[in-house]
Amino acid sequence: xxxxxxxxxxxxxxxxxxxxxxxxxxxxxxxxxxxxxxxxxxxxxxxxxxxxxxxxxxxxxxxxxxxxxxxxxxxxxxxxxxxxxxxxxxxxxxxxxxxxxxxxxxxxxxxxxxxxxxxxxxxxxxxxxxxxxxxxxxxxxxxxxxxxxxxxxxxxxxxxxxxxxxxxxxxxxxxxxxxxxxxxxxxxxxxxxxxxxxxxxxxxxxxxxxxxxxxxxxxxxxxxxxxxxxxxxxxxxxxxxxxxxxxxxxxxxxxxxxxxxxxxxxxxxxxxxxxxxxxxxxxxxxxxxxxxxxxxxxxxxxxxxxxxxxxxxxxxxxxxxxxxxxxxxxxxxxxxxxxxxxxxxxxxxxxxxxxxxxxxxxxxxxxxxxxxxxxxxxxxxxxxxxxxxxxxxxxxxxxxxxxxxxxxxxxxx
Amino acid sequence: xxxxxxxxxxxxxxxxxxxxxxxxxxxxxxxxxxxxxxxxxxxxxxxxxxxxxxxxxxxxxxxxxxxxxxxxxxxxxxxxxxxxxxxxxxxxxxxxxxxxxxxxxxxxxxxxxxxxxxxxxxxxxxxxxxxxxxxxxxxxxxxxxxxxxxxxxxxxxxxxxxxxxxxxxxxxxxxxxxxxxxxxxxxxxxxxxxxxxxxxxxxxxxxxxxxxxxxxxxxxxxxxxxxxxxxxxxxxxxxxxxxxxxxxxxxxxxxxxxxxxxxxxxxxxxxxxxxxxxxxxxx
Amino acid sequence: xxxxxxxxxxxxxxxxxxxxxxxxxxxxxxxxxxxxxxxxxxxxxxxxxxxxxxxxxxxxxxxxxxxxxxxxxxxxxxxxxxxxxxxxxxxxxxxxxxxxxxxxxxxxxxxxxxxxxxxxxxxxxxxxxxxxxxxxxxxxxxxxxxxxxxxxxxxxxxxxxxxxxxxxxxxxxxxxxxxxxxxxxxxxxxxxxxxxxxxxxxxxxxxxxxxxxxxxxxxxxxxxxxxxxxxxxxxxxxxxxxxxxxxxxxxxxxxxxxxxxxxxxxxxxxxxxxxxxxxxxx
Numbered sequence: 001x002x003x004x005x006x007x008x009x010x011x012x013x014x015x016x017x018x019x020x021x022x023x024x025x026x027x028x029x030x031x032x033x034x035x036x037x038x039x040x041x042x043x044x045x046x047x048x049x050x051x052x053x054x055x056x057x058x059x060x061x062x063x064x065x066x067x068x069x070x071x072x073x074x075x076x077x078x079x080x081x082x083x084x085x086x087x088x089x090x091x092x093x094x095x096x097x098x099x100x101x102x103x104x105x106x107x108x109x110x111x112x113x114x115x116x117x118x119x120x121x122x123x124x125x126x127x128x129x130x131x132x133x134x135x136x137x138x139x140x141x142x143x144x145x146x147x148x149x150x151x152x153x154x155x156x157x158x159x160x161x162x163x164x165x166x167x168x169x170x171x172x173x174x175x176x177x178x179x180x181x182x183x184x185x186x187x188x189x190x191x192x193x194x195x196x197x198x199x200x201x202x203x204x205x206x207x208x209x210x211x212x213x214x215x216x217x218x219x220x221x222x223x224x225x226x227x228x229x230x231x232x233x234x235x236x237x238x239x240x241x242x243x244x245x246x247x248x249x250x251x252x253x254x255x256x257x258x259x260x261x262x263x264x265x266x267x268x269x270x271x272x273x274x275x276x277x278x279x280x281x282x283x284x285x286x287x288x289x290x291x292x293x294x295x296x297x298x299x300x301x302x303x304x305x306x307x308x309x310x311x312x313x314x315x316x317x318x319x320x321x322x323x324x325x326x327x328x329x330x331x332x333x334x335x336x337x338x339x340x341x342x343x344x345x346x347x348x349x350x351x352x353x354x355x356x357x358x359x360x361x362x363x364x365x366x367x368x369x370x371x372x373x374x375x376x377x378x379x380x381x382x383x384x385x386x387x388x389x390x391x392x393x394x395x396x397x398x399x400x401x402x403x404x405x406x407x408x409x410x411x412x413x
Numbered sequence: 414x415x416x417x418x419x420x421x422x423x424x425x426x427x428x429x430x431x432x433x434x435x436x437x438x439x440x441x442x443x444x445x446x447x448x449x450x451x452x453x454x455x456x457x458x459x460x461x462x463x464x465x466x467x468x469x470x471x472x473x474x475x476x477x478x479x480x481x482x483x484x485x486x487x488x489x490x491x492x493x494x495x496x497x498x499x500x501x502x503x504x505x506x507x508x509x510x511x512x513x514x515x516x517x518x519x520x521x522x523x524x525x526x527x528x529x530x531x532x533x534x535x536x537x538x539x540x541x542x543x544x545x546x547x548x549x550x551x552x553x554x555x556x557x558x559x560x561x562x563x564x565x566x567x568x569x570x571x572x573x574x575x576x577x578x579x580x581x582x583x584x585x586x587x588x589x590x591x592x593x594x595x596x597x598x599x600x601x602x603x604x605x606x607x608x609x610x611x612x613x614x615x616x617x618x619x620x621x622x623x624x625x626x627x628x629x630x631x632x633x634x635x636x637x638x639x640x641x642x643x644x645x646x647x648x649x650x651x652x653x654x655x656x657x658x659x660x661x662x663x664x665x666x667x668x669x670x671x672x673x674x675x676x677x678x679x680x681x682x683x684x685x686x687x688x689x690x691x692x693x694x695x696x
Numbered sequence: 697x698x699x700x701x702x703x704x705x706x707x708x709x710x711x712x713x714x715x716x717x718x719x720x721x722x723x724x725x726x727x728x729x730x731x732x733x734x735x736x737x738x739x740x741x742x743x744x745x746x747x748x749x750x751x752x753x754x755x756x757x758x759x760x761x762x763x764x765x766x767x768x769x770x771x772x773x774x775x776x777x778x779x780x781x782x783x784x785x786x787x788x789x790x791x792x793x794x795x796x797x798x799x800x801x802x803x804x805x806x807x808x809x810x811x812x813x814x815x816x817x818x819x820x821x822x823x824x825x826x827x828x829x830x831x832x833x834x835x836x837x838x839x840x841x842x843x844x845x846x847x848x849x850x851x852x853x854x855x856x857x858x859x860x861x862x863x864x865x866x867x868x869x870x871x872x873x874x875x876x877x878x879x880x881x882x883x884x885x886x887x888x889x890x891x892x893x894x895x896x897x898x899x900x901x902x903x904x905x906x907x908x909x910x911x912x913x914x915x916x917x918x919x920x921x922x923x924x925x926x927x928x929x930x931x932x933x934x935x936x937x938x939x940x941x942x943x944x945x946x947x948x949x950x951x952x953x954x955x956x957x958x959x960x961x962x963x964x965x966x967x968x969x970x971x972x973x974x975x976x977x978x
């Protein structure tokens with residue numbers, strides 16, 4: 001019964017807020033209007049023909065967002081791991097934010113995949129027993145497995161923790177820690193498997209690189225903490241939850257060095273491709289310099305690299321890293337930079353030239369853009385709700401009427 | 414070779430007419446001396462001198478004409494009695510502005526090889542065009558199809574007769590197969606089918622030419638609606654030059670097996686180990 | 697179905713023109729009128745434009761409502777055979793090759809389209825054909841095979857002293873029967889029908905002949921199975937024996953390229969690395 005009560009109180013708390021809160025939700029709500037139009041056009045009225053896909057470039061912006069968001073989801077491990085394995089105390093309140101981020105990102109992944117699929121109505125074909133789940137052969141089957149598994153693990157960990165805090169009951173360490181450790185191991189797997197989705201295809205030489213999984217992890221562990229830092233700084237400013245400086249400084253360190261590794265890996269990839277400069281390098285050349293006068297991706301790729309390198313250099317300076325007015329700006333810009341790298345400059349060049357040497361260009365239609373923005377709005381709304389609820393629970397504003405005070409002192413984690 | 418002999422060689426090294434080398438040698442010190450001594454193979458002084466000079470000679474490309482001549486003489490000297498070095502070309506190449514190459518068809522500066530990047534959308538007055546190499550690509554009906562492996566719902570599979578088919582009603586439209594196919598043989602139905610009814614073939618097959626609904630992938634089925642009733646695939650029949658052949662790979666007397674037996678055959682991207690059942694031959 | 701007067705008129709014109717142009721090296725059959733682009737092309741060719749003409753006949757296979765052929769709007773080439781055996785005759789005695797190349801697939805029922813009906817000069821006179829003129833009197837029989845300049849048939853062989861076949865090793869009468877001009881001739885002096893040019897060509901082109909016999913050279917349609925009935929293309933349906941030395945296969949207009957990817961205006965970007973004339977095509 002306490003679960004239903006918790007759910008009601010949680011939702012109630014989440015839906016009440018100040019004027020700023022409603023303005024924020026209102027903005028997100030407005031973005032969902034064109035989304036609904038696009039979703040109707042694509043899913044119901046006309047099919048994917050309303051999007052900018054071609055047979056040459058059959059994966060594009062939805063797939064790119066999916067890949068990026070898997071990384072964001074996996075990045076929750078950057079707070080969970082140090083707190084539970086290294087017992088790094090300043091991250092105490094951040095862990096729950098990380099888990100909420102993971103839940104949000106995974107839900108967004110699923111939404112993007114629905115739009116990526118030609119026939120989302122047939123998604124049940126993947127359910128074992130009533131459908132056919134081509135596991136272990138299909139890498140996509142693995143990906144579905146790890147992504148849904150990760151959603152489940154984070155949901156259980158996050159909400160079990162919140163529920164126990166809400167009722168004041170002690171946490172069952174056996175149960176909780178088991179899930180936490182599984183989740184820690186599970187987190188990198190979702191991004192590794194997503195990388196395998198791409199880099200196990202010799203048909204696409206630009207993706208056919210064994211460094212892709214580790215590069216995915218390093219960019220993810222830069223983009224994820226960036227989002228968490230930005231969120232934490234807003235939380236510090238707007239709520240009663242106390243986030244210690246150490247937590248933010250720790251995360252900016254993680255972000256900095258993961259970004260550094262990502263730059264090295266990108267550099268190695270470029271050297272490996274461009275030094276011998278075989279025909280297999282054509283896809284990277286298309287992204288870097290354009291091919292046969294087709295250059296749509298070029299500014300995006302360079303923008304993302306410049307952003308990544310500049311962010312890295314700036315973050316190296318402790319004065320900037322610890323300046324909480326500049327840091328969120330760098331975080332947001334870097335987040336966008338990595339989004340460009342994953343969302344635009346990775347997936348599309350893998351399709352150009354096509355395996356038989358055809359060169360085509362992709363430009364998204366307005367419907368695709370509406371849907372993409374709308375999906376992000378939905379994701380941000382979910383994140384807002386979850387984080388607000390989690391803060392309410394952590395600060396004690398959401399509390400069971402028969403709160404058990406005996407454990408209050410040791411409540412939380 | 415005895416220790417004593419080695420010692421005597423070492424002493425005899427810096428000869429009178431080799432001033433500069435001797436100075437250099439002294440500067441180099443004992444370690445280099447030992448290394449150099451190890452190179453000594455001949456027993457008499459002249460040979461040792463030659464070996465020594467050879468060891469210190471410059472890169473051939475950077476030698477003056479005089480030095481090249483000396484180097485050639487040295488090689489003849491060193492190999493005397495062991496190989497037939499005296500027949501070596503005593504001249505040395507001058508830059509005459511020529512460029513040597515062996516050309517077997519095509520031009521080294523033209524795209525004469527099989528590079529897939531080329532013209533897909535040409536509109537010629539007439540074909541065949543001189544110098545053009547036509548390279549039709551379609552589904553290769555692989556023995557180890559990457560597209561089948563990646564399908565999360567097994568909507569695509571190899572039928573017992575080897576044709577890779579798609580259950581159009583089971584495909585979820587994830588397009589993994591389109592990305593995985595190294596031959597770009599799969600197409601997606603982005604919208605609803607809109608072919609006029611009169612132009613449709615009334616004879617259809619569930620896995621073949623029936624109208625495909627939107628949101629799923631389709632591909633060449635070797636005209637399963639024809640071939641399973643003994644007819645040649647449409648692409649084989651349409652080719653005005655009769656270039657395409659089709660048959661039963663398991664029957665040694667079939668057209669396709671006769672080609673494999675009698676012609677030079679290759680498969681596209683054989684390095685990917687997909688084992689296509691689509692062969693190219695040059696007659 | 698009602699055919700309006702225009703269509704009947706055009707078809708009749710085509711039939712007349714086709715009858716006149718059916719043979720030899722005449723340039724080509726006139727293309728379908730642009731104005732009638734929407735209507736199915738009725739006047740088509742199979743392999744050699746102007747030389748393997750075929751008329752579309754509706755409802756040849758009533759079960760499916762198939763016409764005998766469907767043809768390209770752009771090139772009038774046949775794209776699809778509703779009935780692969782329409783208007784064919786048995787090929788006759790199949791040349792037996794008794795060696796390791798058993799050619800089981802050649803044992804099945806074989807049909808061809810007769811060539812004689814496509815030959816312009818052959819059909820100028822309906823009963824005696826070529827012999828109408830080449831009867832030894834109107835045109836005397838030549839005494840030997842020595843090459844000489846021809847006064848007639850220059851539309852087929854431009855310069856008879858430089859026959860574009862065999863690199864000057866032989867001449868007209870090595871293939872054409874000197875005394876019976878309705879027939880071809882083999883090495884032993886036996887007659888060969890114009891409908892069976894393979895027997896003539898096989899005299900010299902043995903390797904290709906064996907390949908053809910096995911079904912790996914040239915075109916066959918119908919059934920691919922061992923027992924299945926096949927329509928064979930004979931040599932002269934693809935090759936023009938009088939110009940084969942310079943044109944192995946007479947160039948034809950290609951079908952239009954596939955539709956460009958969305959957002960692409962032309963295929964200019966595909967022209968490779970500074971070459972004026974694009975080379976490779978797929």
